[in-house]
Amino acid sequence: MLRRQLIRHGEAIVLITLGGIVGANLRYAVGAAAGDALLVTLLVNTLGSFGLGLLLFDARADEILTKRLRYVFGTGFFASFTTYSTFVADIALTAPELAVPYIIASYASGFGGVLVSRKIVAKTSKTAIQPPTPGDD
Amino acid sequence: MEVLLISIGGAVGAVLRYMVGQLIDNTSFPWATLVVNALGSFILGSVIFGVSDSDILLLVSVGFCGAFTTFSSFSFQTVSLWEQGEQRAAFLNALGNLTVSLLAFGAAWLLIA
Numbered sequence: 001m002l003r004r005q006l007i008r009h010g011e012a013i014v015l016i017t018l019g020g021i022v023g024a025n026l027r028y029a030v031g032a033a034a035g036d037a038l039l040v041t042l043l044v045n046t047l048g049s050f051g052l053g054l055l056l057f058d059a060r061a062d063e064i065l066t067k068r069l070r071y072v073f074g075t076g077f078f079a080s081f082t083t084y085s086t087f088v089a090d091i092a093l094t095a096p097e098l099a100v101p102y103i104i105a106s107y108a109s110g111f112g113g114v115l116v117s118r119k120i121v122a123k124t125s126k127t128a129i130q131p132p133t134p135g136d137d
Numbered sequence: 138m139e140v141l142l143i144s145i146g147g148a149v150g151a152v153l154r155y156m157v158g159q160l161i162d163n164t165s166f167p168w169a170t171l172v173v174n175a176l177g178s179f180i181l182g183s184v185i186f187g188v189s190d191s192d193i194l195l196l197v198s199v200g201f202c203g204a205f206t207t208f209s210s211f212s213f214q215t216v217s218l219w220e221q222g223e224q225r226a227a228f229l230n231a232l233g234n235l236t237v238s239l240l241a242f243g244a245a246w247l248l249i250a
Contacts, residue, residue: 009159016155017148024147024204025140031199045208052209053216075158080151080204084174084211085181088238092182092246107231110212118216132217 012071019076023048027081038094038102041086046109048082053117060132061125142192146200150177154205166226167214170207171234177206178238182245206238 006013031040055074058064065073087106091099122129158169181202188194211234218227 009155012155013152016151020147020151020204021144023151024143024200027203028139028143028195028199045212048209049212052213056213075155076151078209079154079207080147082208082210083203084206084208084234084238085177085202085242086198086206087208088174088178088235088242089181089185092239092242093185103235106208110208111216114212114216132221 011068012075015068015071016076019072019074019078020080023077023080027083038090038098041083041090042102042106042109045082045087045106046113048078048113049110050113050117052078052082053114054121057118057121057129058125060130061121061127138192139195142196143200146196146202147204150201150204150206154207167210167218167230170210170214171230171237174206174211174234175237175241177202179241179245180205182242183249186246187249 027044030044031037034040034043052074055065055070055078059070091103094102118129154169154173157173161169161172163169181198184194184197184202188197211230215227215230218224218230
């Protein structure tokens with residue numbers, strides 16, 4: 001089962017590995033460079049949501065980037081650069097009066113990042129953004 | 138050494154996330170992202186409360202859990218559901234990821250701490 005999966009998805013796995021390595025290390029580097037852990041998580045999640053949005057809306061419009069590049073940058077880099085588990089640990093381990101504003105700020109900026117990327121792709125693409133194919137992202 | 142540990146964890150986390158996405162049917166709802174976020178939160182809770190070795194923490198928390206779970210796909214999928222007129226599903230996705238992942242993190246604390 002796993003062996004068949006590995007053979008079938010070999011190329012995607014290599015590309016996602018590359019993106020994942022860079023994404024995880026860059027997230028750590030941002031954390032090491034900046035001070036506040038909550039702000040770091042919020043920042044990487046916002047930037048990553050915006051970046052992934054550019055990539056996936058482009059896929060539904062002009063499709064400048066190939067599927068291979070989407071594996072490297074989307075499933076690999078941006079999805080690994082952003083993180084949900086650290087966000088959850090932050091909420092659980094921070095002061096209760098900080099947790100709710102932090103959740104609201106994280107969601108607002110994450111969704112906001114996606115919406116801004118949508119506007120940019122819509123403005124710069126020759127083709128209109130097509131409706132999503134369910135399960136495609 | 139730090140880079141190596143984070144790279145191994147990050148690579149394994151990203152590839153496993155992709156595999157979970159291949160194995161789960163996501164056509165009606167982004168279940169795969171919910172699964173990786175909840176499972177990753179449980180694993181992160183387990184190492185935060187159960188492991189003190191800084192190398193293992195880098196490998197598993199920063200590397201593996203950080204890459205296995207994802208906020209960007211979650212954001213994009215929530216917005217996608219909303220644009221398709223599935224406001225209820227978008228709302229459930231936003232709330233569901235948070236609730237289930239927090240419960241998973243709490244379960245790790247109960248089991249280990």
